[in-house]
Amino acid sequence: MSITPMWRVDRDGSMFTDKKAAEEHDRMLELADGITGMLEANFKIDEQLAEEIGLLMSRNKDILAKAFKGKPEVLQEIQSGSEPAADNTVDIREAVA
Template sequence: MAVIPMWKCDRDGSMFSDKKAAEEHDKMLELAANITMLLEQTYDNIDEKIAEDIGLLFAKHKETLAKAIKGKPELVLEIGKESAADQSADEDSSE
């Protein structure tokens, strides 16, 4: 019987067969959590779920957002298109 090493992310329980991928995922989740905290500290009445969703969205697309901030603002619209497509796919799979 073969032994396959796996890495588990403490934050969400995701499992990875590659340590580097697990660490990158953990860093992404840490960034998302920090963005969520920033939103909750800045906006008293923000819904917790919405703050988490925004935090994950920004963390997942940090490279694109960095490019947008550095002078290519149109790239933000591509994130919106991807997110809408992802939500549509999620809704289709849950039916």
Template structure:
């Protein structure tokens, strides 16, 4: 019987075979949570579901956003294969 090491992200329960990938995912979720808090504190009346979806969208596309802010706005138009958004609250 073989033993396989896996890493589980405690924020959303997602499993990873690679520690580096698990840490990157956790860091992305932390960024999403902070963006969500910023949105909820800045936009009155926005629903928690919508603010979480926006937070995840921005965190998952942080590289594109950085490029866009540095003068390449067309980077935001690139389409990713995994563009589905699942709110954090649905995973807890």
């Protein structure tokens, strides 16, 4: 029987087999939370929509940074409804099976 170390992100309960990836995911969620709070503080916006926008922006922060630096055409790389897959994300049901 082998033992696989797992890291759990408290914010959303996702599990990772790599500590660095777990920390990166946590930072992404922290940024999304900040964006959500900013949207809710400055606009009359539905909480769910603000969360979705926050997640979309934080998942694509690198593309947005390039766009803000004068390359708006890179925004075409952001696919609606798509989420970049983390190669080392593990479904908890699979981890305990």
